[in-house]
Amino acid sequence: MQLGLVGLGKMGANMAERVRRAGIEVVGYDRSPGKRDVDSLEALIAALEGPRIVWVMVPSGEPTRATVRELGDLLSPGDVIIDGGNSKFTDDKMHAELLGPKGIGYIDAGVSGGVWGLENGYALMVGGSAEDVAKAQPVFDALKPPTPHDESGDAIPGAGFVHAGPCGAGHFAKMVHNGIEYAMMQAYGEGYELLAAVDLIEDVPGVVASWTQGTVIRSWLLDLLVRALQEDPALEKITGYAEDSGEGRWTVEQAIEHAVPMPAISASLFARFASRQEDSPTMKAVAALRNQFGGHAVQAVQQQEAEKPA
Incomplete structure (x- = not known):
């Protein structure tokens, strides 16, 4: 053949x-x-x-x-x-x-x-x-x-x-597969961030690695996260910019068209959009509104620049 x-x-x-x-x-x-x-x-x-x-x-x-x-x-x-x-x-x-x-x-x-x-x-x-x-x-x-x-x-x-x-069923199935992948990666990423944010956890890579055996959240994606943390324990060598290849968008479009609720996959797609914003216009508006209705402090651009580590 x-x-x-x-x-x-x-x-x-x-x-x-x-x-x-x-x-x-x-x-x-x-x-x-x-x-x-x-x-x-x-x-x-x-x-x-x-x-x-x-x-x-x-x-x-x-x-x-x-x-x-x-x-x-x-x-x-x-x-x-x-x-x-x-x-x-x-x-x-x-x-x-x-x-x-x-x-x-x-x-x-x-x-x-x-x-x-x-x-x-x-x-x-x-x-x-x-x-x-x-x-x-x-x-x-x-x-x-x-x-x-x-x-x-x-x-x-x-x-x-x-x-x-x-015809079309194969790529549709792969589209949904990739939408699920978006949500799984987002969940692992959020869990990693919380572990790293607290002083209580002394071995973040070790905790993630411990999940790969005997737990209900074990997966090949989790194995790959363990591998990434072995190579770069604090993920200091990469930025938080995450591109999307298209299937996540198409999955959400089809969910809307067929009235299928898809909050986790939708949120994971929007999180990727947020990763590309160095300074979010949305959060600027939120900060301005908090200041207007409650007098909450806002941080000026000059102040933000001054507080950045050298």
Whole structure:
């Protein structure tokens, strides 16, 4: 079996390597000459035997849309394109409608695993027709984590891979996954801050590490926080600026559209916005109002600057 892979960044390159380890030939293309096996999409298609499967791992938005359009002009009926990036689920319908009349299948694949996926495997949430998913199943099997077993030794079905539904379902599932991730990270961050704010706790990294075994809040994210604190116990080497990749916003948009209450995820998204404000206009207004109605003291900019540590 062969797989064409477009986009050999950190995640794409690791995915290509994991698939190769499973005995599947991978032909990779990237705009960077040092990473690629072929020097054009045309050469990529020529190197694959039909029916072809081409996995796209490029930035979401227009880069992905342009790549799908170009591949749609190069591929043949019976071939399949998989978008494994973080595309918005509404783009998937557009891609399927573009490719369908040409007889080219389309699968949207939400992928989680990050830089650790090469060794641990990738959680996969896919959307598309059963026929197209079946064509690509050996690739999904190569990428997903090893099948876990319960205490009696029986395999746990479905762990690490799901055919979530028709086109768009994979990216929608990944969107919700990332929204949940936002809220979990925010909760861990707030807990860390409170531990660090009191004199009572003498070993903050140790407390966080103690939660990784036997507690109800243990998780891989918690393991990663422990790792970060081992490298930088007071997190002094980084700033508190946190970007958002889009899925958190889209999750909240869908919650509003479907009248689903989502206070924790919404708050975690807004907290990221707040992280980018060196001096919050909202809190300026709050301080001004407190001064107006209650005569509460406000801190002038000059005073704030004077009180900053040298």
